[in-house]
Amino acid sequence: MTGREADGTEVGRMLTAGRPFRGRELDELKEFLAGAGLRYEEGIEYSVCLKEGGVITGTGSVEANVIKCVAVEKSRQGQGIMAQIISELIQYLYEKERTHVFVYTRPENLEIFADMGFYAVYAAEGILLLENREKGFDSYLKQLEEETPKEALPQPAAGGDAGKKAAPLSRIGSVAVNCCPFTLGHRYLLEEALRQCDYLHLFLLSDNRGIFSARERYEMLQRGTEDLDRLILHETSGYMISAATFPTYFFKDRAQGESANCRLDLELFGARIAPRLGIAVRFVGTEPFCRITRAYNEEMKRILPGYGIRVVETKRKALNGRPVSASEVRKRIAQGDVEGVKKMVPEKVYRYLKEKMGEAVRL
Incomplete structure (x- = not known):
């Protein structure tokens, strides 16, 4: 990383933020999510994308107090990218005084989010709800x-x-x-x-x-x-x-x-x-x-x-x-x-x- 711009966006191994993204940047985000088997949702208010060489390698978004649409390029998984993205999203939410955070995801992602401080609330067939408060x-x-x-x-x-x-x-x-x-x-x-x-x-x-x-x-x-x-x-x-x-x-x-x-x-x-x-x-x-x-x-x-x-x-x-x-x-x-x-x-x-x-x- 080489620092942050005046609006708080990181540059270098570039972490860009959209409130939300629009135009070409939004199209690129949707394409990346589609490649990960995900779909961009209406209602998203804030997203971050980590780019290397101008290409998205990881992303995550927020709506209200829910983190969603989190994905990392397969070849970059295990390199701390998801933790960096979640950290940025949590920081945004805390700045908005939304300290109780939820995640809806696939049940197989439990361990990934548990490692980042999230706790399972309940799981049904095909879906898992987590929160950032243990009890x-x-x-x-x-x-x-x-x-x-x-x-x-x-x-x-x-x-x-x-x-x-x-x-x-x-x-x-x-x-x-x-x-x-x-x-x-x-x-x-x-x-x-x-x-x-x-x-x-x-x-x-x-x-x-x-x-x-x-x-x-x-x-x-x-x-x-x-x-x-x-x-x-x-x-x-x-x-x-x-x-x-x-x-x-x-x-x-x-x-x-x-x-x-x-x-x-x-x-x-x-x-x-x-x-x-x-x-x-x-x-x-x-x-x-x-x-x-x-x-x-x-x-x-x-x-x-x-x-x-x-x-x-x-x-x-x-x-x-x-x-x-x-x-x-x-x-x-x-x-x-x-x-x-x-x-x-x-x-x-x-x-x-x-x-x-x-x-x-x-x-």
Whole structure:
């Protein structure tokens, strides 16, 4: 190496950075990834490429707090290139104050990432989730318990074995939502679920691709549900993400990747999260618009019963014969359709949009 340029990019055995790459540099990156059996993903915000003689020998990228699209030329593997790339990406993430980092990759890459300080969270067929905190997921499970009233938690199994949990309580349910933004459709699903539960765990999915940040979505969800008793709100801290943002870059077939991610997400929920909270039912709304979410719901019906979790699908709330959807609300926000938005979101959420977003959403 011969140092860094003013923008922080290394020169010499050249390490270039793109925020993200565009034009010819992006084309070169896509070609290199294709040669490694990977695919560049939309949503990437930052990439680094190590070049020798103007040719890419290694690369890695970041979206939010997820490292992805990491590859090293076969002839250069074992020379510390991947460690250098990961180090650069971690530095970028830490500068952005994103210190909890995730990697989705093939299971056979476990040892490679373990050597760089990553720990396995869960593996399903064809896919592995890792994080950079040794006990991160265990801490998250403990956090979920702390957020839950004691009377809503499963009690230790009979026989005095405090290390085992009893069978799930039959009237503890759950819903996972994106809420970009929170609509009357979401509200209807929650009300219907609460009619069938003693307690309902509400998980807000991790997703920063939309027009609202995770913090803004959480605020809207709080405001839109603050009058609902027996509702337990949780953030998902990167462990549960929107089906629309599942990483599929290491699958040749995108649909195969989406299916593998669904399995990972649902098996992690069924095997680790639901037993900890005694969840026996998962509620979901019908999905007439999004193919990916609809496929996820079908996988849910197939996988979760194997963990003793019943799946209940509720028909979406409709307005003038058309299902209420967050995508339609976003469309009306972009159009400045004040009355249209007001009809599809709770009053407190509408006021939040007016107060906090203002001209940013043209209301």
